Amino acid sequence: MSTTGQAIHVALTFDDAFWAPAYATMRSVCVATDRKSDLVFHLLNLGLTAEHRKDLDAISKEYGAQLVYHPLENSDLLGERIALLPKVKVRRLHNIVYARLFIQHVVPASAKRVVYLDCDVAVRTPIEQLAEMDMAGKTIAAVQQPERFKQAGGHDLRDNKGLSMTKPYFNAGVLLIDPERYRKVDIVGSLTERLTPAQIERVYYDQDILNIVFADDILELEARWNLQNPEPAHEAFNPLIVHYSGVAKPWSLKSNVAYAETYRHTMTNELFYRFWRYRLAKGAKRLIGLG
16 A cells, blocks of 8 residues: 655764765665655764765755654763663764664654664665564564674683573664654663673673563564675675675775765765765874874
């Protein structure tokens, strides 16, 4: 049944350093659907500059999609709410990874579904096919992590952090969420009830938390909805969403990933090379201790 005219809610979380990949992810969504004007992007952002916001606003001008900015600098989403969660120690990550745990607080009460996308994702099919999927009464729908034993078991598959290697373990880079059901769950409270403080310190941030709290409440999606770490050979599988979850990213000048050229043109050549120069300058400042 056609639902044209009904809002399609899509959420992304990112800091200013990922403004260009966020743009590419949104543009990939827009390119792949005829329902461009139905799209509502919720951008949970941190430190976004006026210059980079102007780049993102181009999505609305080009496609008629709505962009709703949720600045997190003065929000309690990354304050007291996550005080009991492990501090993010991985250099390439940031506390903003926890923002997706609270998406239900930023989408309107009228939203029946919200799609969450990491900013290293490219969408290749109409997003409404995911957004309007029957969730079979589950709160979340997701794709399994390919290396689930290592993710759940840790070093030597002995790291007890409240996860079972006999159960599915899902990747959190592409999620379909039922906000109404999601709002009924106290995620942090549920985690602290199930795990000891020592176990909590070993969890892999938001992804482990979602797998622990919603262990029996996740609908498994076909792998093509989140084909992770895609290489050129994977193009034969005609993935619906590709997730550049590995070290190789499509915004690198020389990157042997699936759909690398398509990604560059999705980001647009102008922004692709501007982002490359931005990363180069940032890396140079870090190297000499200025950033």
